[in-house]
Amino acid sequence: MEIKKLEIKKIMTVFILVTIIAAAFYLRMEFVFKIAHPRLIDYSADEYNYDLTAKQFLNKGYLGYMSHKPNAYVTPGYPLFLALIYKIFGYTNGSPLQAVRVIQGILGVMTVFVIYLIGKKVKNSKVGLIAAFFAAIYPTFVWAPTLILTEVLYSFFFLLYIYLQLIIYEQPMVWLNILTGVIFGVSVLIRPAAVPLIIIPYFLYYIKTKNLKDTIINFSYVLAGFVVIMLPWWIRNIIVLHQLILLATQTWNPMLGGVFPYFQGVEKAPHNIHSTMDVVKFIIKSFEVKPLLYFKWFTIGKFSIIFGKIWYDLDSKYAYLRNLYFLHGFIINVGWLGALYSFKKGKIRIIGIFSFILTGIQLMFIPVNRYAFTIMPLLMILSAYIIDTLLCEKETINKY
Secondary structure, three states, X not given: OHHHHHHHHHHHHHHHHHHHHHHHHHHHHHHHHHOOOOOHHHHOHHHHHHHHHHHHHHHHOOOOOOOOOOOOOOOOHHHHHHHHHHHHHOOOOOOOHHHHHHHHXXXXXXXXXXXXXXXXXXXXXXXXXXXXXXXXXXXXXXXXXXXXXXXXXXXXXXXXXXXXXXHHHHOOOHHHHHHHHHHHHHHHHHOHHHHHHHHHHHHHHHHHHOOHHHHHHHHHHHHHHHXXXXXXXXXXXXXXXXXXXXXXXXXXXXXXXXXOHHHOOXXXXXXXXXXXXXXXXXXXXXXXXXXXXXXXXXXXXXXXXXXXXXXXXXXXXXOOOHHHOHHHHHHHHHHHHHXXXXXXXXXXXXXXXXXXXXXXXXXXXXXXXXXXXXXXXHHHHHHHHHHHHHHHHHHHHHOO
């Protein structure tokens, strides 16, 4: 009897998951094919420049973001992704942007499945299904594949890294450690902000095992995979730019834009700042002059801008999913509660810590709600964890 119940439960889980995945695919393709996409330059300078950089690489053989000569202003992951698609589908009659959107839509659907796997890994299938459902219908995630931006591609690889990291956190394997490092390297080449996270799981692993030797060995395998992926970029920068640039050179610019409280005085930014260290010195001086104002700005001020409003800039004539705006506030509130609660638990602790660290990194830069995109999947998983803990576990207890 128990075996039969278990089989029915598995069948129901598969059915619900397939339904969620199908809905995710339908919604994303609806947005790809049914809305009028604005010209790249009309929506975002980033979109326009990524397109130019990809074609520049194919036509001239070098990467020079917003430049007619090679540079390392951004990491190369997304321009190379575009260049590959342009090469396959052709770009002589215009950039094959619709092909990019379809592929990103498929990656978005695959990301929903990875979110399910992470939720299942940190607790159970219920958590995975709830988190996947949030990701499938969340308006920003549905709309984002239509944009020629890094978010969708990065989220897939970064969440895949987290899933692999959760597996090796339980049972390290040499090949899987190396693969985890490779996937992490790919995500960093798309968006470099996550690079400090590479060490965090191994602090937790050491706390769990108290085995320093195993911790160092397992971390070295992940680091090896990461270095293998990053090495061509480092060598290219040394040979072409005559300096070792580990990630990208653009960091100081958005960092400077985030210094000014509530954007007051940003037009008066000093002209002698040209590096991250210059910005750090400027921030320190600013704190010395008005410590309370700058503390508020670098904490709740920026936090409220990043997470306060959903990133969904679709033309108002397209009413799709606007009735789901409430989902954003729900995930933010319940998700951050889950992040706090996660410190008491095992595998979910990694998700909570990653959420705090990634948010802390974003608080160093100019705050825009677009930056919440890559943290929202983690908050969805944490929200699902809390829902399962409060509702499903309570139901189980009441049976006895």
